[in-house]
Amino acid sequence: MRMNAGHPTRIGFLSFGHWHPSGPHTRSAADALIQSIELAVAAEELGIDGAYFRVHHFERQLAAPYPLLAAIGARTSRIEIGTGVIDMRYENPLYAAEEAGAADLIAGGRLQLGISRGTPSPALNGYEAFGYVPAEGTTDADLARQHTAVFRAAIAGAGVAHSDPRTTGRSDAVVGLQPLSPGLGDRIWWGSGTRSSAVWAAQQGMNLMSSTLLTEDTGVPFDQAQAEQIAQFRAAWAEAGWDREPRVSVSRSVIPLVTDEDRMYFGDRDGAEGDQVGYVDAQTLARFGPSFTGEPDVIAAQLANDAAVQAADTLLLTVPNQLGVDYNTRMLSTIAEHVAPAIGWHPATVAAG
Incomplete structure (x- = not known):
């Protein structure tokens, strides 16, 4: 099996979907949603490969991914549509399987779903408010992986309930969910912040979405630590013997300074900002990219x-979504024309019409 030899062949944008009543352009949830659709349409016209969205609960950010993904799928024809990531602790895995199948069919098989345990939330054990409590002796990470297993089995067509003899005439069968979308199972990514979880993702046959932060600090620069994580993922994938090539993505904040407007917003950050090391909660020391x-x-x-950017096949560019569609479209156009070709990327063919 051929493994990616280096440099991204796909570039997408990653939006956190923030809004705030006093924001410059994105002041409501409706603004965030509609502008997300419009930016995906504009990105497709530029030849960008993917439109990806964060999923957060209990915050002024995008939360319910499937209506948004389906809407983008109906408005576009080529661009990949993804998440980074859906917190599986909060998900009803069977309902999520139905939603994902429907959204993927609307999009013509273009969903790339990043899923994982998720990140810290303003709500204490917020998933419990959604009705999900880890079983005794297990953790919330175990809960996320259990939900993931059920979700992946369901989108693959596994039977999930016994048939009702009153409607089917038999009691010895099991029934699965509909709709099913062929190939969706190969387009599931696990958001990983450690080397061990990356190896686990490979063993499970999921693509790797390397996190914007690593919840382990080995003392080496972020890009090198992330490249090591990717290498261990690919080695574990090869050892598992899967018959397809995996996908690997990394995310970076990239802000070209070209106009006076760029410099007004971001000029005080001119130059690369190095790694940051800090605590994401009381116990977890993390290294931020x-x-x-x-x-x-x-x-x-x-x-x-950047060692990790060169090791991945997909680079996700975080965008300042609150600055609006026009600003972000121009920023992506600048990156596509003046930055991305230098790292081996070329724009996708834009569909006529």
Whole structure:
């Protein structure tokens, strides 16, 4: 099996979907949703490969992914549509399987679903408010993996309930969910913040969505630690003997400074911001990845030397969604024209019409 030899062949944007009543352009949930659709349409026209969205609960951010994914699928024809990530602790896995199948069919098989345990939330054990409590002796991470197993089995067509003899005439059969979308099972990604969870994802046959932070600090720069994680994932994938090539994505904040407006918003951050090390909660020390702000050619050279960017096949660019569709479209256009080709990427063919 051929493994990715280096540099991204796909580039997408990743939106956190923030809104705030005092924000410059995105002041409501409706703004965040409609602008997300419009940005995906614009990105497809630019030849960008993917439109990805964060999923957060109990915050002024995008939360319910499937209506948004389906709406984008109905408005576009080529671009991949994904999440980064759906917190499986909160999900009814069977209902999620139905929603995912329907959204993927509307999109013509373009969903790329990033799922995982998720990140800390403003709500204490918020998944319990959704009705999901880890079984005694297990953790919330166990809960996420249990939900994931049920979800993946369901989208693959596994039987999930016994047939009712009153309607089927038999009691010895099991029935599965509908609708099923062929190939969706190969387009599930696990959001991983550690080397061990990346190995686990490979063993399960899921693609790898390497997190914007690593919840382990080995003392080496973020990109090198992330590249090590990717290498261990690919080695575990090969050892497992899966018959397809896996996908691997990394995310970076990339802000080219081209106009006076760019410099007004981001000029005080000119230059690469190095790794940051801090606690995401009381016990978890994490290393956060760098961000890149400056002239396009300088950013291109920095990304070309980023070990994890070169190891991945997909680069997700976080966008300042609250600055609106026009600003982010222009920013993505600048990256596509002046930054991304230097790291080996070329725009997708834009469909006529």
